[in-house]
Amino acid sequence: MALLGNLRHRPARRLTRLFAGLVLYGVSMAMMIRSGLGLDPWDVFHQGLARQTGLSFGTVTIAVGALVLLLWIPLRQRPGLGTVSNVVVIGLVVDATVALLPAGLPLPVRAGLLLGGIVANGAATGLYLGARLGPGPRxxxxxxxxxxxxxxxxxxVRTVIEVTVLALGWLLGGTVGVGTVGYALGIGPLTQFFIPRFAVPPAPVPTDPPRAAPGATAPGAGTPVPAEPTEPAPRVGTPVPAEPTEPAPRVGTPVPTAPTDPPPRVGTPGAEPPHASGAGRPGPVSGATALQGFGGDPR
Structure with a gap:
């Protein structure tokens, strides 16, 4: 189960990218082989070891892969489905593609195969590593x-590894071509370019739900927590009753004045003429009296 990794998160998408990347990886290696312009650095290293030890190329390839896996221990790397599939799928696809591609092609075609193989190898690496199911040994x-x-x-990091392996293979007697140098210098930038574009996002990390207050139930887990009773809000459009007030007097209504004694008739003994004392004319209304009906303060 450890080799399968966590496939619960987008399994179809991850498996598709894994095997599409491995198939493309095998095709890209076959393109470089048929170009005849140089092996990749790891194959140069395998070739040099085979010449020095007398072992076959395939045996050396398997032995180097096992030794590289031992280097995973200090790096705390764990094998996954991609690690096992890398060994099986790529080898089968390389053999099938080499059998389909003709040999002895013109130099421009071989140069195109080399360039296309390097770019395709970078894209293939981004695809199968982006599946997050385990890298190949190297x-x-x-x-x-x-x-x-x-x-x-x-x-x-990728460029340093490839150049180091290339130098060791050349010192051991491996064949170095223009394609070998181009691969060693170009595969690092290509891999960094393609990995983020093909990577499947990791599974989201679950977060703890907020804790409910003592005696309350968490939302969605049972009976909701009852809220404190509040007075119902008035409906929209309902008029708010105003406090009762005294009706204001209408404008134009005469203000009642204090009753006065009727003036004496003209000709009555002891009475003065009405215009002489001013008793026959109504007196002016004071400001204090006018404000009494509107609630004004007379003082």
Missing amino acids: DGLMTGYVARRPGRSVRL
């Missing part, structure tokens, strides 16, 4: 070191 060195040293880029 790619695990890169991913493990980058994981342990976050400040290092994939481009730098």
Whole structure:
């Protein structure tokens, strides 16, 4: 079960990218082989070891893969489904593609095969590593070191590994071509370019639900927590009753004045003429009296 990894998160998408990447990886290797312009650095290393030990190329390839897996231990890398599938699928696809591609092609066609093979190999690496189901034995060195040293880029680490392996293979007697150098210098930047574009996002980390208050039930887990009773809000459009007030007098209504004694008739003994004393004319209304009906303060 450990080899399968966590397939519960987008299993179809991850498996599709894994095997599509491995098939494309095998096709890209066959394109480089048919170009005849140089092997990739790891194959140069395998070739040099085979010449020095007398073992077959395939035997050396398997032995180197096993030794590289031992280097995973200090890097804390774990094999996955992609690790096992890398060994099986790529080898079968390389043999089938080499059998389909003709040999002895013109130099421009071979150069196109070499260039296309290098670019396709970078895309294939991004596809199968982006599935997050485990790297191949040799790619695990890169991913493990980058994981342990976050400040290092994939481009730098992959280029250093490829150039180092290429130098060792050349010292052991391996054949180095223009395609070998181009692969060693180009595969690092290509891998860094394609991995983020093909990577499947990791599964979201579950978070703890908020704790409910003592005596209350969490939302969705049972009976909702009852809220405190509140007075119902008035409906929209319902007029709010105002406090009763005294009706204001209408404008134009005469203000009642205090009753006065009727003036004496003219000709009555002891009476003065009405215009002489001013008793026959109504007196002016004071401001204090006018404000009494509107609630004004007379003082």
